[in-house]
Amino acid sequence: xxxxxxxxxxxxxxRRLRDLGHDVVAVTERPGLRGRADRVHLAGMSTERRAIxxxxxxxxxxxxxxxxxxxxxxxxxxxxxxxxxxxxxxxxGRLVAALDALLRERPEDDAALAAGGxxxxxxxxxxxxx
Numbered sequence: 001x002x003x004x005x006x007x008x009x010x011x012x013x014x015r016r017l018r019d020l021g022h023d024v025v026a027v028t029e030r031p032g033l034r035g036r037a038d039r040v041h042l043a044g045m046s047t048e049r050r051a052i053x054x055x056x057x058x059x060x061x062x063x064x065x066x067x068x069x070x071x072x073x074x075x076x077x078x079x080x081x082x083x084x085x086x087x088x089x090x091x092x093g094r095l096v097a098a099l100d101a102l103l104r105e106r107p108e109d110d111a112a113l114a115a116g117g118x119x120x121x122x123x124x125x126x127x128x129x130x
Contacts, residue, residue: 001106003078003099004045006054007034009087016096022103025050039063046073053078053099053121055085064118077118078102084123098123 005014005026014026027033033041038059045052052075054060060077067074078099085095098121 001103001108002048002050002075003103004041004048004050004052006041006052006056008055009053009095010092013092013096013099017099017103020100020103022100024099024103042067042074043072046075049075051075051078051119053080055080055082061118078121079118080121085121094123095121 002023003017003025005011005024007027009026009028011026011029014024014029017024027036027041033044036044038056041052042060042063052060054077057079060079064074064077080095085091085098087095102119102121
C-alpha cells in the first residue's frame with residue numbers, strides 16, 4: 001500500500017516512514033500539490049495508487065462517495081483521529097508507529113481500499129473498516 005499524507009501532516013512523518021521502507025509522500029513535499037483542493041488530491045492519487053491519510057473526514061468522505069458514484073478510480077482513505085494521533089511534537093511517533101504497522105500488515109495494494117473503501121487507523125496499526 002502506498003500513501004499520501006494530507007497537507008496537515010509534516011513531511012518528517014513521510015521521511016520516517018520511508019526510512020522504514022514504505023512508499024509514502026506528503027503533500028507538503030511536492031510543490032505541485034500544495035494548496036490544491038481535496039478533490040484534486042483524491043483524483044490525482046488514483047494514478048499513483050495512493051490512499052490518502054487524513055483527519056478531514058467531513059471533507060474527504062463525501063468526495064470519496066461522489067467519486068464512487070461516478071465510477072472514478074480511487075485508492076481510498078486512511079482516516080485518522082486527531083485526538084488519538086496528535087500531529088504535534090513528541091506525539092508524532094505514535095502516528096508513525098501506527099502507520100508503519102498498518103503498512104506492514106498490508107504491504108501490497110489493498111483491494112478494498114482500491115474499491116473506494118476506508119480504514120480508520122488505530123494505535124495498534126490495524127484499521128477498522130468503515
